[in-house]
Amino acid sequence: MSSDLSALLYLAASVCFIMALRGLSHPTTSRQGNIFGIVGMVLAIGTTLMAPGVVSFGTILLGLLVGGAIGTVIALRIKMTALPQLVAAFHSLVGLAAVCVALATFYKPEAYGIGRVGDIQISSLVELAIGTAVGAITFTGSVVAFAKLQGLVSGAPLVFKMQHMLNAALGALVVVLLVLLCTTQEPLYLWVLIAVTLLLGFLLILPIGGADMPVVVSMLNSYSGWAACGIGFTLQNNLLIITGALVGSSGAILSYIMCKAMNRSFISVILGGFGAEADDGPAGSGGDDDRVVKSGSGDDAAFLMKNAGSVVIVPGYGMAVAQAQHTLREMVDLLKADGVNVRYAIHPVAGRMPGHMNVLLAEASVPYDEVLEMDEINRDFKSTDVVFVIGANDITNPAAKTDPKSPIYGMPILEVDQAQTVLFVKRGMSAGYAGVQNELFFRDNTMMLFGDAKQMCEKIVKSLEQL
Amino acid sequence: MSSEEFINKATDVANSARALSDEVASLASEASRLAIDTAGQSAGSPFIMGLTVLVLAVFVGYYVVWNVTPALHSPLMAVTNAISSVIIVGALIAAGPADVGFSEIMGFIAIVLAAVNIFGGFIVAQRMLQMFKKKQ
Numbered sequence: 001m002s003s004d005l006s007a008l009l010y011l012a013a014s015v016c017f018i019m020a021l022r023g024l025s026h027p028t029t030s031r032q033g034n035i036f037g038i039v040g041m042v043l044a045i046g047t048t049l050m051a052p053g054v055v056s057f058g059t060i061l062l063g064l065l066v067g068g069a070i071g072t073v074i075a076l077r078i079k080m081t082a083l084p085q086l087v088a089a090f091h092s093l094v095g096l097a098a099v100c101v102a103l104a105t106f107y108k109p110e111a112y113g114i115g116r117v118g119d120i121q122i123s124s125l126v127e128l129a130i131g132t133a134v135g136a137i138t139f140t141g142s143v144v145a146f147a148k149l150q151g152l153v154s155g156a157p158l159v160f161k162m163q164h165m166l167n168a169a170l171g172a173l174v175v176v177l178l179v180l181l182c183t184t185q186e187p188l189y190l191w192v193l194i195a196v197t198l199l200l201g202f203l204l205i206l207p208i209g210g211a212d213m214p215v216v217v218s219m220l221n222s223y224s225g226w227a228a229c230g231i232g233f234t235l236q237n238n239l240l241i242i243t244g245a246l247v248g249s250s251g252a253i254l255s256y257i258m259c260k261a262m263n264r265s266f267i268s269v270i271l272g273g274f275g276a277e278a279d280d281g282p283a284g285s286g287g288d289d290d291r292v293v294k295s296g297s298g299d300d301a302a303f304l305m306k307n308a309g310s311v312v313i314v315p316g317y318g319m320a321v322a323q324a325q326h327t328l329r330e331m332v333d334l335l336k337a338d339g340v341n342v343r344y345a346i347h348p349v350a351g352r353m354p355g356h357m358n359v360l361l362a363e364a365s366v367p368y369d370e371v372l373e374m375d376e377i378n379r380d381f382k383s384t385d386v387v388f389v390i391g392a393n394d395i396t397n398p399a400a401k402t403d404p405k406s407p408i409y410g411m412p413i414l415e416v417d418q419a420q421t422v423l424f425v426k427r428g429m430s431a432g433y434a435g436v437q438n439e440l441f442f443r444d445n446t447m448m449l450f451g452d453a454k455q456m457c458e459k460i461v462k463s464l465e466q467l
Numbered sequence: 468m469s470s471e472e473f474i475n476k477a478t479d480v481a482n483s484a485r486a487l488s489d490e491v492a493s494l495a496s497e498a499s500r501l502a503i504d505t506a507g508q509s510a511g512s513p514f515i516m517g518l519t520v521l522v523l524a525v526f527v528g529y530y531v532v533w534n535v536t537p538a539l540h541s542p543l544m545a546v547t548n549a550i551s552s553v554i555i556v557g558a559l560i561a562a563g564p565a566d567v568g569f570s571e572i573m574g575f576i577a578i579v580l581a582a583v584n585i586f587g588g589f590i591v592a593q594r595m596l597q598m599f600k601k602k603q
Contacts, residue, residue: 017550018527024543025534027599034592037546041553041585054563056571061564063575065583074583075590080489083541083591091589093580099555100577104561108570111560123514137480221544228554229521235557237511242524247551254540348537355540361590362598373537419536 009047010239016040017243021250027368044239080363081320084353085149088217090144092248094224095138095201099194101231102132112235118185124234125185129178131230132190133197138223140201145216146206148351155159157209163269208269210352213461215258215269217353219323222251239358254354261348261374265408269395293429296447298459301388301423305460306467308385308421310341312377315357316350316389316413319367322453325364331457332366334464343370345377345414347395378415378464387416390425393451397438408436422446425456542595549588555581 023033038288045064048054078086087444094391109115114124136186147153173196181189232240259266305311313332319325332342344366350357361371381387387395398417399406417440418424422439426448440446449456535543558581561574 013553017553018531019548020550021528021531021535021543024539024546025536027536027539027596028601030542030596030599031593034542034546034589034596037550037592038589041550041589042554044556045559051560051563052560055565058562059571059575060559060562060578064580064582067579067584069584070579071583071588072584074591075587075594078591080595086587086591087541087548089543090545090584091582094548094551094554097552097558097577097580097584100573100580101554101557101561104570104573104577105557108564108568109572110563111564112557123512218544221547224551225547228551230559231554233514233521235560237519237556238517238520240553240556241520243550243553245524245529246528247523248549249525250532250543250547253529253532254544257537257540267526304516346537346594353541353544355543356492358538358597359541359595362595365598367601368538368599369566371538402551409550436571 006047006051007238008157009043010237013040013043013047014239014242014378016043017246021246021308046361078081080359081323082150082219083154083356083359084213085146085438086431087144087148087353088220089122091217091220091224092139092142092146095135095142095227097142097233098135098224098227099132099139100127102135102234103190104195105234106187106229106233114234114236120185122182124236126178127230127233127269129193130192131179131227131234132194133174133178134223135203135227136194136197137204138220138227138277139413141205141216142201142220144202144205145213149213149217151271152185158206163207164205166323167200167203170196174200193340204270207271212262212264213352214349214354214356215255215262215264216265218251218258219270220252222248222255225249225251226284258354260350261412263408263412291442293441294444294446296423298449298456299463300447301449301456302460302463304421304423304466305335305340305386306338306464307390308340310342310384311335311388312381312384312416312419313342313344313385314387314392314396315344315346315361316390316392316395317352318393319453320351320356320360320391321334322391324390324452324454324457325360325366327454327457329361329364329366331461331464334461343372343377343380345372345374347374347392347414350392351397374412374414381415381418384419385421387419387422388425390418390457393426393438394436396422396440397436399436402439406436416440417443423449425449425451425453426453534584539596541600542592542599545584545588549585549592552584552588555585561596 016036020033020037020040023029023036063091065222105112109117109120115121161368174193177189177193177196181193205216226239227246228247229244232244255266259269335342346357358371362368394408396414398414400408400411400413403409422440422445424446428450441448555578558574559575562571562578564571
């Protein structure tokens with residue numbers, strides 16, 4: 001196949017990928033978008049298979065079958081609550097694949113027409129080294145993120161002395177190794193570079209706490225794109241550059257949205273340690289604990305909601321942990337049958353990855369037009385009779401608006417405190433991820449429903465059926 | 468001038484003319500090569516071409532991704548994860564040659580890893596998007 005034709009087919013694949021992202025602007029066009037993505041990938045692989053240097057089809061088919069089978073089985077079996085760790089695991093594979101491709105290129109540059117062993121074009125070598133470094137950081141970083149999300153290691157931030165100094169030193173070492181590698185073309189430097197960046201990826205994510213995981217997962221998403229981009233420069237392949245740039249900017253935008261929704265700067269998230277202060281006891285919490293809260297039963301909640309005109313449900317990660325979304329939907333169905341206007345309000349950082357709550361609610365067959373974003377629902381809380389907060393905490397804390405000393409001050413919140421009555425489903429009185437006590441618990445119009453989210457929903461469903 | 472001298476002179480002139488024409492020809496080919504080189508340079512080196520593509524793609528990505536509805540941010544991550552595995556293109560070229568060496572093995576490993584991602588990413592995205600279907 002002529003190089004012009006394959007370049008055109010790669011261009012078509014790039015357009016397909018752009019259409020795939022474009023389709024996600026609305027649920028109705030999203031499935032079509034996904035088809036575009038698959039078509040683009042088939043085009044990309046098919047075109048490459050017809051390149052003159054590619055002849056060992058048996059090996060390639062074997063690789064595709066093995067990988068494809070593993071991917072398919074995992075994707076079909078995974079529970080939607082485990083989505084964040086699945087995505088983190090997938091990111092690690094992209095990073096590792098980038099490192100493998102870079103190594104293959106370094107030891108056989110003539111296959112890509114960028115020089116000979118020991119005499120690789122300097123620009124290609126720089127890009128290759130950068131692609132390798134980003135790929136290696138993505139790999140170990142994602143492995144740590146996966147382990148934290150899966151609960152294999154503690155989600156608490158791991159902070160030790162001299163941490164930032166060590167990371168900075170390693171960063172400087174990476175730059176030195178890049179220069180050495182590019183000037184001497186010595187393979188040893190590439191291997192050391194890989195080892196150092198693998199360690200760096202590990203150390204960078206370790207100090208970041210569970211509450212910041214949405215940012216980390218999106219950031220690694222972005223990194224995996226930039227790694228592909230770097231390799232694309234080395235291979236002088238526009239498809240890889242375009243796709244890498246699309247993925248890279250997508251991840252960066254998601255990180256930005258998450259940071260903004262927590263009122264945290266990207267730098268402070270990367271430096272980590274957020275939530276560590278919770279262990280030292282949040283300021284002023286000692287006095288708060290003496291105050292009394294009003295607690296109620298499932299029957300009380302059922303009675304309140306049945307007699308309300310409008311109810312807004314505010315789900316959080318606790319709902320996902322308790323797998324309460326299906327029971328919650330049953331509860332809402334009963335309320336709607338009684339003529340209550342029920343809607344859902346989603347904060348951008350609810351859950352452990354962007355959009356996680358929306359997927360869980362969609363899984364429980366909640367129609368997407370009943371699920372509203374923070375900006376859409378916030379002005380309606382004033383005219384809402386009952387807010388039902390299930391498994392969320394910090395994202396409703398009015399201290400974010402009123403207390404400049406609070407660690408979460410400035411974070412945009414769902415203004416549930418403006419509603420007539422607030423029902424809080426919670427296991428106990430523990431503080432949220434930010435380690436801050438929620439002022440709302442002590443208000444007169446708040447009723448605490450202590451217990452597991454799913455069991456509480458079941459109780460409410462039972463009493464709704466009897467009422 | 469004897470006829471012999473004349474012939475010798477004529478041969479000399481002819482020889483130098485031939486040498487001159489050879490030189491002209493080589494100059495001409497040199498000039499045309501230079502012309503091609505300069506034409507190539509006006510389009511920029513491969514790096515500048517790549518950079519052009521990169522910057523434009525970042526802009527496209529920026530505007531397209533801001534248009535993605537927040538409700539679909541999870542499927543977005545699954546899809547971007549799948550398409551970033553387009554790195555498989557590099558892996559296929561690496562594993563392509565008939566002989567088996569270090570590069571081919573690295574290429575094979577990368578194919579397997581990327582294939583897990585491609586299939587896994589697209590299928591999990593499809594599963595999610597299927598849930599966002601309008602219910603009757």
